[in-house]
Amino acid sequence: MLAAVTDTLTIAERSRLMAKIRGKNTAPERAVRSLLHRAGYRFRIHVRGLPGTPDVVLPKYRTVVFIHGCFWHRHRGCKIATMPHSHVKFWAEKFRRNVANDARHRRKLRRLGWQVVVVWSCQLKHPDRILAKIEKALMPRRTTYVRPEPVRLPLAAESRPAYGR
């Protein structure tokens, strides 16, 4: 069992392992970048000037993508997001901070007018779905208020009123 194996790590070993996983250019990040690259998108990576240093930034679409490890960033309902059996308080606090930081970064980015897409590492099993998820965000947004047509004009589909000539 994965849980049993990971639990045998000391806290220092686990921290080192996690630091490595959190490092830049992880396999999931490279996979997402290569997906976007093949689809012809231009993007920047690890942009420090933006909240949370997003992993991928598509300036043209004002969209950022975070590629989150499920364990570290606590993918809800994901079987990878296990809780270590030892040092529970330590991990619970660490996870709480990570989740709070992620939420704060997303909030700040949205306030600055950026769209935020989160890709979870477990989703890399389905690269087509990841691309679809990102591309959905890149489509023109339809949230702007559309003013309804003035009602004084007869609608085109209505039968012509009998005005006479």
Ligand SMILES: [Zn+2]
């Ligand atoms: Zn997951």
